[in-house]
Amino acid sequence: MKRWREVLGIPINLEPKHFPCDDAAASRLVIAAKLQGKNAHRLSLELGRAVWEREETLADPTTISLAAQRAGLDAAELRAGAPSDAELDGLHEKFTQEALSAGVFGAPSYVLPSGEIFWGQDRLDLLERALKKLVS
Known part of the structure; x- marks a missing residue:
């Protein structure tokens, strides 16, 4: 990662202060964006930047909301149009199992x-x- 940081000229923190952290709310938001046909990839990138570049924690709802904003999305609107946390968590597990398979x-x-x-x-x-x- 140090080499990529130098090659790409991006501010990657090699040991982010808030990693690992509880990222369940952020994961749910990405899945909600995907389900609603929004740019889940861009949201994922901004959430990653929050951790790896900005030294922010995904356990903080404000961090998640600001990352969504940078991705051109509204976190509150995404959540309002999303299934329940339990359903989103079930989809997360399903997607994880599909990836492992x-x-x-x-x-x-x-x-x-x-x-x-x-x-x-x-x-x-x-x-x-x-x-x-x-x-x-």
Whole structure:
């Protein structure tokens, strides 16, 4: 991560003050965004930046709300249109089991329809190449 921080010129904290933390509310919001057809990926990136760049905790509702705002989303609206916490937690478990069944073992991981897995950000160039082959 130190090398990527230098190569990409981004302020990654190698040992974030608030990691790990209770990220259940943040995970629920990402799933709610996905269910509502909103940009869950961008929300995930902003939540990650909160932890790894901004030294914030995902256990704080204000941190989550501000991350959503930076992603162009409204956390309160997402939650209002979302299923219950229990249902969101069930979906989280379902998605986790699907990832494990597909062979995912770390983040980031990308699984192509063929089942081929690309793991780690140092493989993103290879993933991009594989995706271009799929669409050509």
